[in-house]
Amino acid sequence: MNKEQNKIYITTPIYYINDRPHIGHAYTTIIADVLARYYRQKIGSDNVFFLTGTDEHGAKISESAIKYNLDTQDFADMISSEFFESWKKLDISNNGFIRTTSEKHKTIVRDILLKLKELKTPIGNDVLYESEYEGLYCVGCEKYILESELIDGKCPDHNRVPEKLKEKNWFFRLSDFIPSIIEKIKSNEIEVFPETRKNEVLGILEKQSLPDFSISRSIKSVPWGIDLPWDENQKCYVWVDALSNYITALDYPDGENFKKFWPADIQLMALEILKFHAIFWPAILMALDLPLPKKLAIHGFFTIDDKKMSKTLGNVINPNDLVEKYGPDVTKYLILSQFGFGSESDINVSEFPAKYNADLVNGLGNLVNRTTKMVEDYLSGNVYEKYEIREDSLLELVGENIECLDFRTALINIMATIKLTDQWIDKDKPWELSKLEDEESKIKLEKVLNASIVNLLSIANALKPFMPNKSQEIIDILTAEKIVKPEFPLFPRIG
Numbered sequence: 097m098n099k100e101q102n103k104i105y106i107t108t109p110i111y112y113i114n115d116r117p118h119i120g121h122a123y124t125t126i127i128a129d130v131l132a133r134y135y136r137q138k139i140g141s142d143n144v145f146f147l148t149g150t151d152e153h154g155a156k157i158s159e160s161a162i163k164y165n166l167d168t169q170d171f172a173d174m175i176s177s178e179f180f181e182s183w184k185k186l187d188i189s190n191n192g193f194i195r196t197t198s199e200k201h202k203t204i205v206r207d208i209l210l211k212l213k214e215l216k217t218p219i220g221n222d223v224l225y226e227s228e229y230e231g232l233y234c235v236g237c238e239k240y241i242l243e244s245e246l247i248d249g250k251c252p253d254h255n256r257v258p259e260k261l262k263e264k265n266w267f268f269r270l271s272d273f274i275p276s277i278i279e280k281i282k283s284n285e286i287e288v289f290p291e292t293r294k295n296e297v298l299g300i301l302e303k304q305s306l307p308d309f310s311i312s313r314s315i316k317s318v319p320w321g322i323d324l325p326w327d328e329n330q331k332c333y334v335w336v337d338a339l340s341n342y343i344t345a346l347d348y349p350d351g352e353n354f355k356k357f358w359p360a361d362i363q364l365m366a367l368e369i370l371k372f373h374a375i376f377w378p379a380i381l382m383a384l385d386l387p388l389p390k391k392l393a394i395h396g397f398f399t400i401d402d403k404k405m406s407k408t409l410g411n412v413i414n415p416n417d418l419v420e421k422y423g424p425d426v427t428k429y430l431i432l433s434q435f436g437f438g439s440e441s442d443i444n445v446s447e448f449p450a451k452y453n454a455d456l457v458n459g460l461g462n463l464v465n466r467t468t469k470m471v472e473d474y475l476s477g478n479v480y481e482k483y484e485i486r487e488d489s490l491l492e493l494v495g496e497n498i499e500c501l502d503f504r505t506a507l508i509n510i511m512a513t514i515k516l517t518d519q520w521i522d523k524d525k526p527w528e529l530s531k532l533e534d535e536e537s538k539i540k541l542e543k544v545l546n547a548s549i550v551n552l553l554s555i556a557n558a559l560k561p562f563m564p565n566k567s568q569e570i571i572d573i574l575t576a577e578k579i580v581k582p583e584f585p586l587f588p589r590i591g
């Protein structure tokens with residue numbers, strides 16, 4: 097973030113409701129939450145907008161609704177609310193929750209489509225054009241299926257060979273925007289982070305000739321979607337609908353939020369949707385003559401206890417189960433302390449109890465307990481110099497880590513300060529100093545306990561974006577009129 101920056105717009109992808117919330121969605125959402133909380137502290141709550149939501153259209157959704165014997169909108173409401181409720185339980189601080197089936201979104205997307213239809217590309221062609229889409233159509237499914245979905249050339253659900261079918265669709269002339277997108281990614285006008293992902297995108301852009309993408313499908317193959325405003329037999333197809341959420345949520349084109357917060361400062365996503373965000377999305381925005389997102393931050397795939405997460409293996413983790421066991425703050429800590437952002441790594445869920453006991457029960461919780469107990473016993477709950485806001489080197493360091501999306505290092509730095517404070521206490525032995533009557537020992541006792549309190553406050557402040565509730569509890573304990581050991585442990589031990 098540059099110095100003069102005075103607002104931050106952070107987005108997660110909108111999650112497709114063909115799936116229920118799992119730890120992968122939670123990971124992206126927690127990162128966005130940490131960033132949002134951090135920047136609210138830094139530049140003020142009014143200047144931060146954090147958006148998440150659900151992607152609710154497409155043939156898969158209408159099919160799932162049929163399986164559940166539900167009306168499609170009722171099905172969408174049901175799964176979307178699971179995401180909404182999960183983020184509530186995880187104490188996620190999003191400012192907006194956009195749903196692609198909301199009237200607001202649908203209306204604005206129709207306006208965007210109408211606009212695009214009138215616009216020209218940088219070299220003067222129509223942005224949208226009608227052409228033939230050719231695909232493999234399974235009569236059993238009554239929809240197009242992908243070559244990759246076939247088994248032995250047949251639809252796996254119907255065991256029949258699909259037929260080649262053509263239909264007239266509308267296409268977005270991506271090809272005219274490619275040179276400009278390459279230049280903007282190269283020059284970091286759109287920063288693709290980490291660097292390896294930037295190179296991957298540039299590889300795709302420079303080495304492959306990307307086809308234009310279709311923005312509509314006949315209602316026969318995609319019955320659940322936004323109507324194409326000028327053709328009632330077609331629905332808007334996937335990407336214009338889904339990607340537009342980042343501006344419809346801000347009430348594009350005239351809303352106050354749009355004027356204040358667009359362009360997005362950080363758009364978070366998993367690797368699988370990078371291509372659409374780094375290529376299709378800038379093209380759509382350029383066509384609309386809108387500023388481009390500043391940074392796309394991509395995290396890798398991860399495994400659970402060294403295994404691919406899959407329904408068959410039964411290792412899909414619902415974030416609600418973690419919250420039930422650990423509470424929202426600890427769940428966030430355990431997930432983010434696993435690996436650095438952007439790498440493809442493992443979430444070691446079977447080690448969560450041991451990690452929790454080591455870092456939070458024996459580390460932070462114990463430091464709070466022993467420090468407050470000694471201040472209570474030896475100094476009647478008073479330290480001679482109450483903590484004041486001052487230059488805080490830990491907060492500064494952790495802030496730098498967060499701005500570089502290096503959440504794991506931020507947490508390692510905080511844990512190191514906890515260890516260091518414990519070591520000071522062990523070295524100075526306040527329990528021995530308290531037995532001595534001389535003035536020098538008394539001063540030393542006050543000094544070491546005061547320094548511990550100051551450090552703990554600094555630790556709590558640095559932890560705020562990660563563990564907002566636990567941090568505030570610690571701050572309340574340490575800034576009370578009289579400091580006493582908390583009646584209940586902050587982090588109860590897990591057996």
Ligand SMILES: [Zn+2]
Nearest residue numbers: 234237251254
């Ligand atoms: Zn079929």
